[in-house]
Amino acid sequence: MSIPHPGIARRTAVQAGAISLLGLGTNHVSGLQTLAAENSQAVPRKHKAVIYIFLSGGLGQQDSFDLKPDAPDRIRGEFSPISTTTTGLQICEHLPMLAARSHKWGLVRSLTHPYNEHSEGHMVMLSGRTPLPQGFSGSKPKPTDWPTFASVVTGVCPPKNNLPPAAVLPEKLIHVSGRTIPGQFAGIMGDRYEPWFIEASHFRDTSYVHGAFPEYGFQRWEGPSNPKNYRFEAPKLELAHGVLKNRMAARKALLTSLEDQRAELARAAASQEFDRHREDAVSLLLDGGVHRALDVHSANDKTQDAYGRNSFGWSLLMARQLVEAGVNLVQVNLGNDESWDTHEKAFHNLKHYLFPPTDRAVSALIDDLDARGMLDDTLVVWAGEFGRTNYCQGVLSGGDFGRDHHPRCYSIWMAGGGIKAGSSYGETDEYGYNIARDGVHIHDFQATLLHLLGIDHERLTYRHQGRRYRLTDVHGQVVKPLLA
Secondary structure: OOOOOOOOOOOOOOOOOEOOOOOOOOHHHHEEEEEHOOHHHHHOOOOOOOEEEEEOOOEEEEOOOOOOOOOHHHHHHOOEEEEOOOOEEEEEOOOHHHHHHHHEEEEEEEOOOOOOOOOHHHHHHEEEEEEEOOOOOOOOOOOOOOHHHHHHHHHHHOOOOOOOEEEEEOOEOOOOOOOOOOOOOHHHHOHOOOOEEEOEEEEEOOOOOOOOOOOOOOOOOOOOOOHEEEEEEEEEOOOEEEOHHHHHHHOOOOOOOOOHHHHHHHEEEEOOOHHHHHHHHHHHHOOOOOOOOOOOOOOOOHEEEEEHHEEEEHHHHHHHHHHHHHEEEEEOOOOOOOOOOOOOHHHHHHHHHHHHHHHHHHHHHHHHHHHOHHHEEEEEEEOOOOOOEEEEOOHHHOOOOOOEEEEEEEEEEEEOOEEEEOOEEOOOOOOOOOEOOOOOOOOHHHOOOHHHOOOOHOOOOOEOOEEEEEEEOOOOOOHHHHHH
């Protein structure tokens, strides 16, 4: 379909959120191709994918997937366990849709790392590596940080269908104080391997959309801030000012369609007046499949209702569309500003604001992937940067109960992609404070995730200042009991 356009002199660069991967005017594309070629023996030809649902703030294991109904009140909390379709497996009563699908997913109840602070937890959970990188700062990302999973995949997996190998949506993780949380970026790999950030979560004056909002401050308000200003929409891919040189733009009148722009850009490239690497960005711009993958609102009403018409639902629907279009890894941040950091009113906020849209959206994602024949080759992971303490803070009778940070043991939910469905691996003690059996370290989680993506984590390397370095933690081991 021809799309009217005001002209090449006004719009000539790709804009897709913080799509620094395309970095027009740089050699990103050749850099990606080089690193992918160097690691080609570690990456399979068959397309596999991961949807990594990240709950910034930290979900309490004993309030979700590892309840302790026989513990004292201040440990047990307010929620009761319910049975699932898996014999002997119980989860929180406020996750009924997932309970009905437990034969399609599995749990790890014994993940562990040593860091009790949010930024440190984000760093290790999003990179799969400990100890912390040299010179780490919890207040800002640094070029010496470990690369995030999305950057590793960006570097070693070849792009497909004009799409980058990895994407992060619906926004970066930004604290209410304004600091950008470290752990989300390429770090030591360099700027060219930054993941594709799709900024899709916005506010505008429109009718209120019920559901979960990433801007919601669960420790400060009873409901979303300024709810009538919200919209969910990926930035439009369009041409912006400055790519074609002035003398080239002057040769033609304003173009009236994207097809005309493609021809003009091709002529510019042929005459060596246009950086050939920008052609890849233009291909992304003009590919109808890319536009469709970013457009969740064109999905039929039944699909949108199944996922939920809110930021959680639309985010997971977009993730499915991107994977189907050829992206290898999509990180979905369900809740900005550490929304799952339930120090106060934990049970109220989990029950009314966090669990309902997540239960619905994740269940819809499983069903959708399964119906499309994609579940076997798509791993879905659900985790935060740590768990919560077993002992509740606050006054139970006042409804102000919450839990503090607890990295010693917590749960990961996993489905599809080669995971043993209907299973639970690892155990915590009777109070959910320590690991009782089969602990899984962060570097083992990284190794397992990459293995299920079809990547040999032991063979991934990159070059820096003339030397070759390993991209993953040398201690990581695939947790084979998790595999189907």
